[in-house]
Amino acid sequence: MGRSKEFEESIVLQKAMELFWQQGYEKTSLNDLVEHMGIHRRSLYDTFGDKHTLFLKAIDCFGEFIKARLKFEISRAETAKQAIQCIFDFMIEASGDRALGCLFVNSATEMAPRDKEVEEKAKEAFMQLEHLLADLIRKGQQAGEFRCDYDAEILAESLQNTLLGIRVLARTSASKEKLQRIADFSLAILNE
Incomplete structure (x- = not known):
């Protein structure tokens, strides 16, 4: 008869996600994972498969985390403009203390x-994220908040590019003030 799991799978998966996010895939060893997750190597293999499979599950975990956070941030906005500003603010604030950047970008x-x-x-x-931005831009265009001389998809591509750059810069010593200036300049294209 097999032993029952002595850990909560979602909690240890989150720990793995945090370690991959902090160190990257290549620098994270199986020993690092076992130690950080607080489980035995056999449990890691039995529950998550190999390191690569665990990494893919960690990326999925990160995706769910980001979706939930963005949904929450956007729910506080009353307009499309505010919703897009909330997305940028979240990306900048999330980059703050630990300078981990974004697991998707890092990976x-x-x-x-x-x-x-x-x-x-x-x-x-x-x-x-690009589709979300395009939907919000269309909503803002219909409400008269944003310019209508560019297609929403093109504007969304430009904003997504800025968000990717912000998430890369977040891995460096770039200040929040610098990131905010970049965001503000990029968001200005919606109103010109």
Whole structure:
């Protein structure tokens, strides 16, 4: 008869996500994971598979975390303009204390050129945010908040590009003030 799990899977998965987010895939060893997750190596394999499978699950966990946070941030906005500002503010604030950047961006830059599964997960996450931005821009255009001389998808691509840059800069010593200036300048294209 097998032993029952002595850990909550979602909690240890979150711990793995945090470690991958902090160190990246290559720098995170199985020993690091076992120690940080507080489980035995056999439990890691039995529950999550190998390191790569665990990493993919950690990326999915991060995606759910980001979706929930963005949904919460956007729910506080009364207008499309405020919702987009909330997205930028969240990305800048989330970059603050730990300078971890974004796990999707970090993983894409570290692994996407040689790992199709990671590339697909990052690409999907980027497209979801781009679609969200396009929907908000269309809503703002219909409400007269934003310019209508550009297609919402083109504006969303530009804003997504800025958000990606902000998330990369978040890994450096760039100040929040600098990130906010970049965001403000980019958001101004919606109103010109």
